[in-house]
Amino acid sequence: MLCAIVGPMFSSKTTTLIDALSVRSTREAPAVAVLPEVDHRSDGWLRGHDGRCWGPALILPQDPDWGLVTARLPHGGFLAVDEAQFFAPSAASALRSIADGEIDVYVAGLLRDFEGRPWETVEAILPLADDIDVLAARCNCGQEATETGRKFACEQRIAVGGSDQYEPLCRSCWLRGRR
Numbered sequence: 001m002l003c004a005i006v007g008p009m010f011s012s013k014t015t016t017l018i019d020a021l022s023v024r025s026t027r028e029a030p031a032v033a034v035l036p037e038v039d040h041r042s043d044g045w046l047r048g049h050d051g052r053c054w055g056p057a058l059i060l061p062q063d064p065d066w067g068l069v070t071a072r073l074p075h076g077g078f079l080a081v082d083e084a085q086f087f088a089p090s091a092a093s094a095l096r097s098i099a100d101g102e103i104d105v106y107v108a109g110l111l112r113d114f115e116g117r118p119w120e121t122v123e124a125i126l127p128l129a130d131d132i133d134v135l136a137a138r139c140n141c142g143q144e145a146t147e148t149g150r151k152f153a154c155e156q157r158i159a160v161g162g163s164d165q166y167e168p169l170c171r172s173c174w175l176r177g178r179r
Helices: 013-024 066-070 091-100 120-128 171-178
Strands: 002-007 031-036 058-060 078-081 104-110 131-134 147-150 166-169
Touching: 002 013, 002 091, 002 120, 013 031, 013 078, 013 104, 066 091, 078 091, 091 104, 091 120, 104 120, 147 171, 166 171
Parallel strands: 002 104, 002 131, 031 058, 031 078, 078 104
Antiparallel strands: 147 166
8 A cells, every 4th residue: 555645844744654653563564664865854763743753764865776675674564755755756656666565655745845836756656645645734823734834035945944944824824925
């Protein structure tokens, strides 16, 4: 099974992934978690904004050899991929192939960037997923937040940061900030 967990920042994507790891990781069904090396916030552990963590995780380059990852997992194992938007789009077909090989794959990632553009890797994973869990956060105005707002000016698409640099926004507040 290939399951995609998507949403804006602060929508509990990593916490949902940690929950799945906690339930699925046993001696009989080992689990491997992976993180992209571009996410410098990581110390090798998946960390939710709620303080929960799971690890250690493998730190991988943007376009890793997924075969080396799955070599650590027998049939019936579990692969958890966090921050999927930072991996190459080719990860989508590789992860589908892994799931077809009787390893459950859960992938968490941002649906859109701070400008509302879909992340290519996540966009490629969605039609291949057996299950899609779309999460939302809470905007400062109290509405459901489906967007990620950047609190600072920066031309780069990838600028890794936390709540000091990003915030969850409802569509109205996000649009208001873009005007």
